[in-house]
Amino acid sequence: MNLLCFIDNLGSGGAQRQLCRLAILLRNRGWTVEMLTYHAGGFFRADLERAGIPYHIIDARPGLSRILALRYILRQRRPDVVLAFLPMPCLYAELVGLLNRRWGLVVGERSATHGAVRRRDRLQRMFHRFADAIVTNSHANRLILERSVPALRGRVSTIYNALDFDEFHPAPWPDRTDRSLEIVVAASYRPLKNLTGWIEAARIARDRRPELLIRTNWFGAGGSPTDPNEYAAEARRRIVSYNLEDRVVLNGPVQGIAERYGAAHAVALPSLIEGLPNTICEAMACARPVAAGAISDAGALVSEGVNGYLFDPEVPEEMATAMTDLASIDSGALEAMGREGYRRARELLEPDTIADRYADTLARAAARERSLPVHWPPDVPDTAVRTADAAFGIRR
Secondary structure, three states: OEEEEEOOOEOOOHHHHHHHHHHHHHHHOOOEEEEEEOOOOEOOHHHHHHHOOOEEEOOOOOOHHHHHHHHHHHHHHOOOEEEEEOHHHHHHHHHHHOOOOOOEEEEEEOEOOOOOOOHHHHHHHHHHHHOOEEEEOOHHHHHHHHHHOHHHOOOEEEEOOOOOOOOOOOOOOOOOOOOEEEEEEEOOOOHHHOHHHHHHHHHHHHHHOOOOEEEEEEEOOOEEOOEEOHHHHHHHHHHHHOOOOOOEEEEOOOOOHHHHHHOOOEEEEOOOOOEOOHHHHHHHHOOOOEEEEOOOOHHHHOOEOOOEEEEOOOOHHHHHHHHHHHHOOOHHHHHHHHHHHHHHHHHHOOHHHHHHHHHHHHHHHHOOOOOOOOEEOOOOOHHHHHHHHHHOOOOO
């Protein structure tokens, strides 16, 4: 099977990580796999090179030029099936496919919409009708897609992300003094990741429980101390204004984030928008308790007080409570929460399980068969239903 994977770039984002991981899994099964982007960005390029996966970049301006360049490459490479991730790559592939397509097309969306679904999103998603299969990595996004474009109902699959359990695995529990807690967040410096909300929560937690020393190390693209983006710069100003320099530390992206998880007592993600949060899944594989926004499919990953805590990411007081609850638990109980998270990760995110479902979907698309939806896991968490309802202004 000849597979061409298509995405905007190979930067450090979660969608890029997942597409490269899936490409490597299928390459290891004997598939011929190539990677194509239209922006430079080589965070995962070395991983592809080690797996023997060729990498190509489209050198064309946005719009018609890029569509024609993609069409030329597809005629040249002759894949059996194309797997595109993220809205614009999906749209480009769908538009090219209108011109006498002879290859299968599977498109993947990765993030659930927060708040109202915009008209532009609906219009763009209508082009998914021209794909052979649509895959989301969360039930929440699947529900939103099916409500946005009723013609897609019965055609959208939910397949969770695969985890590399060699890279992400339980680490020895780090030293911990009484009433202290080291938290890691791995997320880019963008408003949707809600860093400023987390800073507000850190201030509230300190003022509520000054005897607890809760420190967050945040790692992500756009937040380098020497070259922060505007959002990260504003966050730094707030940290200084609140005298939180010893409690919230901002760092740039790092290779080997698993080591950072292993050095922490807990991992958090306060995002306002997520599909299936990679950092929470990875933290569970590293046997660390987690604190996450009660959005999208977080409810399938985290059970309150069992392997972590959920909160409303728009309410800093709730985030502060999650911080202080974790900091108030003794190390033995935190370790037990981490072990339960690891058990759930092995149950939900095994690479072979995920690769099997993608392989079946891609093979059917290559044969130009419209396959029935595949859902893994099959159960839809309440947080996914609430996220989908909120996208359409429904309150239950």
